[in-house]
């Protein structure tokens with residue numbers, strides 16, 4: 011089913027069009043930005059085609075049936091009950107992070123960020139004129155990452171007001187356990203720190219791991235803002251649609267004030283159509299996708315199994331492989347990046363862009379068709 015995918019090289023796909031400006035090579039194989047080189051599910055494409063046939067694209071509300079489809083999805087797949095009145099439409103999770111920073115912190119306040127991390131977690135805090143409080147993940151040397159609670163507790167001050175949690179974690183692929191999240195919640199409750207839980211990758215979990223939505227931890231209610239959406243799950247990123255869920259009324263009012271001031275509006279008609287179709291009819295497709303992604307990880311593991319150049323721990327979730335390339339012994343991250351571009355002609359995300367803990371790493375997006383993945387594996391095998 012995922013043997014091949016539509017050719018994106020002539021489309022406006024960011025992953026392809028930015029090759030020249032980012033890598034200096036308009037023909038390399040791009041495996042960077044987190045979308046998929048896998049076609050969006052047919053149930054979504056068909057729904058959009060049907061909607062397109064109605065020749066009026068005027069303002070459209072995101073209907074309750076659309077929210078309802080996500081509520082049912084979250085209940086069915088993640089075992090959490092969400093109410094319609096807790097939900098906000100958002101065109102972008104990153105925009106929601108900005109809104110949360112504005113709503114729950116003031117200039118000079120600190121926002122906790124757990125590096126290595128998806129770069130907008132840091133840049134958004136800085137753009138909002140807030141302080142980044144770095145709480146790097148602990149890495150045990152074998153590529154396994156954990157929260158560093160001692161470091162967090164030792165750094166929290168009166169100005170620490172918000173923590174940006176990535177669950178599952180981009181780029182390290184970590185799925186957090188109930189116990190770990192419980193401990194994080196306890197610390198944040200003790201210090202009155204709001205948690206923004208970015209759970210955009212939460213449908214992309216590999217067996218035997220299970221995603222624990224922070225919403226399922228009842229004690230988190232007074233401090234929790236969650237962002238979820240179908241963008242990663244069903245490859246809908248350019249349709250710009252996600253939701254923010256806030257159960258606590260006081261937090262919701264504070265968020266709503268900023269949200270209203272930004273005029274987030276209610277999204278576009280094709281996004282609503284896709285959202286509904288994906289959550290209502292996309293589940294069998296997702297199950298097959300997860301099998302395909304697992305096959306890709308297994309192939310990568312087999313290739314890297316005995317390599318002393320690239321070390322790799324299978325991700326528990328996300329479709330991102332966090333490659334420890336220190337075995338190549340490059341003196342700088344720039345040299346490592348150039349090596350991947352020039353020798354392999356592969357466009358990966360340099361680990362250093364996720365914070366200094368990402369030194370000597372590269373992030374490879376393996377959500378691609380078998381055809382593309384074989385090509386990538388072939389390129390990597392030549393330099394091992």
Ligand SMILES: Cc1ncc(COP(=O)(O)O)c(C=O)c1O
Nearest residue numbers: 044102103104105128180208210
């Ligand atoms: C953890 C995480 N959050 C947010 C986003 C982007 O979400 P959006 O396009 O809705 O802003 C990404 C995209 O890669 C991501 O990995």
